Structures are given as C-alpha cells and as structure tokens.
Amino acid sequence: MELTIERVAKALSLSEDLLERESTRAYLQQQWRSVNAEILSLCQKYEVSSWYGLNELIVNEEVEESQVLEDFQRVDHLTAKAERLKKLLEEADACPCHTQP
16 A cells, blocks of 8 residues: 555544645755755865855965865855755744644
C-alpha cells in the first residue's frame, strides 16, 4: 500500500493541510541545518566561521584568492541558499495555521 499524505494524516488524526505544512516546515529546517553544517565545515579549513571571514582573509591578504576560490564560491552559494531557506522558515513560523482548529 502506498504511503500517502491522506493515509498518514488519517493515521495521526491530523488534517492533510496541517500535515503538509508541518512536513514542509520540517523539510526546510532539515535543509537549513544541512546547508549550515556544510558552510561551517568548509570555513573550519580556514579557521573562520562564515563567508565574511573568508572574505576578510582574502582582503587582508592572509591567503591568496586562488587558494580559496573554490571554497569561497561554494560558501557564497550555500550562504545565499541558507538565507532563502531561513526566509521560508520564517514565513512558515509566521503562519497562523500551525495548529489544527
């Protein structure tokens, strides 16, 4: 038997809408945590904690840009993705529909 939102909602005595919203929120939260973990992992190689820290290393000529370029670009991309995920999570948290009527 296929596991559907309808079947899970019924088994948990939830509305399908609530289950869908909470599932979406849980997915966004998991993705946000995963992206942040990857950012931290990349930054730890240079003993910084963010894109800004990497940028400072380059600006202050503590490392050559060519040495960190690939990681710098990856962190930049991941930082933008984390910000998008955070905004979506904030929207989900602001939704007055988190509780079942």
